[in-house]
Amino acid sequence: MYGSLKKLYLEFSREEKRKLFLLLVVVVITALLQVIGVASIFPFIAVATDPTSIDSNQYLSLLKTFLMVNEREFIIILGGLVLLSLILTNTFLVFSQWRTSKFLATTVHNLTNKMFRRYLYENYEFHLQRNSAELIKNLTSEVGRVVNGGIMSSVNIISGSITTLFILILLILVNPYIAMSVCGVLGGTYALVYWAIRVKMAWVGVETTRLMTERMKCYSEALGGVKELSVLGREKLYIDNFLKVSEKIVKYKVYSTAVMDLPRYLIEVISFGGIISITIYLVAIQGDTKTALPMIALYGLAAYRLMPALQSIFKSFATLKHDMAAVDLFYDDLKMGERPLLKIDGSKDTNHTPCKFKKSLCLKNINYKYFGASKHAVKQLTLQIKAKTSVGIVGSSGSGKSTLVDIILGLLEPQQGELIIDGKRLTTEGMRAWQNNIGYVPQVIFLADSSIRENIAFGIPSNQIDQRLVEVAAKTAELHDFIVNELDGGYAAIVGERGVRLSGGQRQRIGIARALYYNPDVLILDEATSALDSPTEQSIIDSVYKLAHEKTIVMIAHRLTTIKACDEIVIMERGVIVDQGEYEELTKSSESFRKLLLKQNIK
Numbered sequence: 212m213y214g215s216l217k218k219l220y221l222e223f224s225r226e227e228k229r230k231l232f233l234l235l236v237v238v239v240i241t242a243l244l245q246v247i248g249v250a251s252i253f254p255f256i257a258v259a260t261d262p263t264s265i266d267s268n269q270y271l272s273l274l275k276t277f278l279m280v281n282e283r284e285f286i287i288i289l290g291g292l293v294l295l296s297l298i299l300t301n302t303f304l305v306f307s308q309w310r311t312s313k314f315l316a317t318t319v320h321n322l323t324n325k326m327f328r329r330y331l332y333e334n335y336e337f338h339l340q341r342n343s344a345e346l347i348k349n350l351t352s353e354v355g356r357v358v359n360g361g362i363m364s365s366v367n368i369i370s371g372s373i374t375t376l377f378i379l380i381l382l383i384l385v386n387p388y389i390a391m392s393v394c395g396v397l398g399g400t401y402a403l404v405y406w407a408i409r410v411k412m413a414w415v416g417v418e419t420t421r422l423m424t425e426r427m428k429c430y431s432e433a434l435g436g437v438k439e440l441s442v443l444g445r446e447k448l449y450i451d452n453f454l455k456v457s458e459k460i461v462k463y464k465v466y467s468t469a470v471m472d473l474p475r476y477l478i479e480v481i482s483f484g485g486i487i488s489i490t491i492y493l494v495a496i497q498g499d500t501k502t503a504l505p506m507i508a509l510y511g512l513a514a515y516r517l518m519p520a521l522q523s524i525f526k527s528f529a530t531l532k533h534d535m536a537a538v539d540l541f542y543d544d545l546k547m548g549e550r551p552l553l554k555i556d557g558s559k560d561t562n563h564t565p566c567k568f569k570k571s572l573c574l575k576n577i578n579y580k581y582f583g584a585s586k587h588a589v590k591q592l593t594l595q596i597k598a599k600t601s602v603g604i605v606g607s608s609g610s611g612k613s614t615l616v617d618i619i620l621g622l623l624e625p626q627q628g629e630l631i632i633d634g635k636r637l638t639t640e641g642m643r644a645w646q647n648n649i650g651y652v653p654q655v656i657f658l659a660d661s662s663i664r665e666n667i668a669f670g671i672p673s674n675q676i677d678q679r680l681v682e683v684a685a686k687t688a689e690l691h692d693f694i695v696n697e698l699d700g701g702y703a704a705i706v707g708e709r710g711v712r713l714s715g716g717q718r719q720r721i722g723i724a725r726a727l728y729y730n731p732d733v734l735i736l737d738e739a740t741s742a743l744d745s746p747t748e749q750s751i752i753d754s755v756y757k758l759a760h761e762k763t764i765v766m767i768a769h770r771l772t773t774i775k776a777c778d779e780i781v782i783m784e785r786g787v788i789v790d791q792g793e794y795e796e797l798t799k800s801s802e803s804f805r806k807l808l809l810k811q812n813i814k
Contacts, residue, residue: 219361219542227321231362234314238370241307244300246377255293258286311366315358322541323354329545335622340582348427349544353420353537360534364527371524378517397517401525404474409532412470415463416533420540422460429453467533471526475518565648566641568732568763570633572596572619577628579614588614589786592628598732601756601764603774605807606783612767615783616737619765621646650726650762652739656718663694664702667724678702680728688724689754693717716747723754733763740773748773771811782807 223231262282275285330346382390433440433449440446577592589611596602604612617623618630621642630637637645658666667684668676681702685691698704706712706721713721719739726734736755740748752773758764759776768774775794782790782803790801797804 219357219538222542222545224321227318230314230317231366234310234366235369237307237310238366239373241300241303242370242373242377244296244303245374246381247296247300255286255289258289262286311363315363318362319354319358322357323350326350326354326541326544334624335617336582336624342424342428344428344431345424347431348424349540352423353541356534356537357541360530361538364530364534367523367527368531371520371527374520375517375524378520397521400477401474401521404470405525405528408470408529412467412529412532413535415467417536419460419463419533420536422456422463425456426453426460429456467529471529474525475522565729565731566632566644568598568632568645568648570598572598572733572763573631574615574618575629575631577615577618577625577630579618579623579625581614587786589618589625592786592788594781594788594791596763596765598763599760600778601759601766601776603777603780604765604767604783605771605774605780605804607807609785610783611786612783613737614786616735616765616767620649620651620735647729648732650723650729650731650734652719652722652726652734652736654738656722656725658706658713658718658721660705660707662700662703662705663698663721666706666721667702668728669725680730681724683730684724684727687727687754687758688720689750690717690720690724693720716751719751720754723751731762733765734758736764736766738767738769740768740770745770771807771813780804 220228220231275282278285278288280288327350330350379390379394429449429452433446433453440449572595574592574594577589578587579589580587592611592615594615604615606612614623618625621637624639632645659669664676664678664681665671665673667681682691685694685702694704695701722739734755740751748770755764755766756776759778764777766774766777774780777794779791780794780797781788782797782801784803789803790797792800798808
């Protein structure tokens with residue numbers, strides 16, 4: 212547990228460590244002030260009940276002489292000082308609470324930002340292995356558990372321990388036997404309860420983390436597929452799954468809260484029972500009524516301060532056990548195989564400086580196998596694509612077409628082989644420049660719930676969007692007339708979540724316009740029209756072919772008729788290229804191509 216917290220602390224920036232240190236200083240000062248407030252009540256009650264004790268106490272006598280006042284005035288002044296100390300203590304407690312709240316909010320913000328950057332800048336393979344619902348859950352809830360349950364629980368343990376230690380020292384100075392009894396009974400009760408629940412709390416924390424991921428997946432899948440669920444009338448499955456998971460989360464939350472609060476009520480009985488016992492001991496047994504009242508006041512106020520401190524220590528230890536699963540998860544995701552965080556200046560994301568591409572792209576002896584897969588998705592693949600030509604890639608499902616395209620896009624890094632651009636090997640350092648020269652159109656176009664203009668210039672701050680480039684791209688995608696003539700608001704029209712207010716063909720054209728915004732040399736379409744009806748698909752393909760010999764076009768196609776005009780067609784089977792050539796040539800010479808034509812009833 213402590214090893215995980217130490218590793219997490221080492222990930223803090225210098226500024227975050229400084230703020231944490233300042234918070235600890237505030238905590239220590241608060242603890243000292245609380246003890247001063249408790250200690251100040253003892254002499255005041257003693258003097259108020261027996262004014263003659265002023266002269267018998269050398270410190271009080273010196274203070275009275277210095278102030279040059281009588282006994283009555285001295286008691287009033289002493290009472291004022293006690294009240295002032297309590298006011299100052301509680302004022303500082305408010306300040307401490309404000310500093311703590313500010314630290315919590317700032318740390319959650321910083322760690323969430325750090326994790327969000329980590330997720331966004333991670334490679335594509337990472338996102339293939341992780342569920343987006345889990346990542347969203349980590350950002351929205353687990354970071355809060357890390358800060359509140361991990362970091363702040365540690366701070367509260369330190370704070371409570373210091374307060375408890377100082378109060379116990381004070382009580383020992385007054386009466387060591389009673390002080391040690393208080394320490395043994397109260398501390399022992401909390402220690403016993405913690406020992407009994409520590410293993411169960413750790414298990415509950417792990418289960419809660421797992422169940423919160425399941426609940427987030429349920430939200431994400433149900434709301435993402437709400438249209439299909441409504442049509443099929445199958446909402447009940449997700450409602451039932453949600454209820455089952457949520458009921459377990461509630462059960463564990465009730466258990467955790469009850470266990471954390473349980474000792475407080477037990478300790479209250481013990482504490483006030485102890486005060487009554489002390490009173491009986493001092494008054495009934497020793498018959499010392501003058502000493503009894505100050506002692507009772509002291510132990511009463513000490514208990515008032517001590518019980519919250521002990522409860523804070525216990526609750527923080529229990530919370531640490533419960534939330535340690537979140538701390539470990541956060542640290543593991545932050546480190547991810549010891550890869551350092553990418554320190555990328557966000558302002559450079561829109562700096563589209565493409566690399567030169569004039570001759571050819573060559574994939575040489577490429578091997579790629581997905582994580583956990585037994586077979587290669589592509590193996591020993593070699594392919595040359597000449598600049599300003601159109602290449603169609605076809606093959607049955609699972610033949611490796613999309614993997615090949617993802618390697619060209621730089622999303623997947625092959626385990627063997629290399630990409631060569633104009634005779635130069637493409638390195639990791641040059642990947643961003645290569646990607647800046649690619650326009651990519653996937654099968655499913657993601658559209659944000661914003662304007663047409665912002666969706667075409669996707670990912671670019673609104674105040675940095677070049678309207679001229681937006682319109683040029685829209686015209687090339689044959690979308691401009693529709694936007695201007697049929698949409699209220701034109702380029703400022705809102706498309707709705709995932710573009711629900713647009714047809715499939717219009718969404719695909721926005722995708723093409725987005726790909727063309729920076730006028731790239733290479734245009735890649737990954738089955739970008741396979742979900743459309745034939746007339747719409749043909750219309751969009753015609754728009755794409757108008758760019759032929761102006762740009763390099765790489766196209767994965769479901770329908771073979773859409774790649775008929777390509778300069779070259781590549782046929783893939785089980786991760787290898789089995790044939791390539793022009794359409795008419797392949798219909799005569801390639802058995803594999805003829806089988807694909809036969810499946811689609813193309814003669």
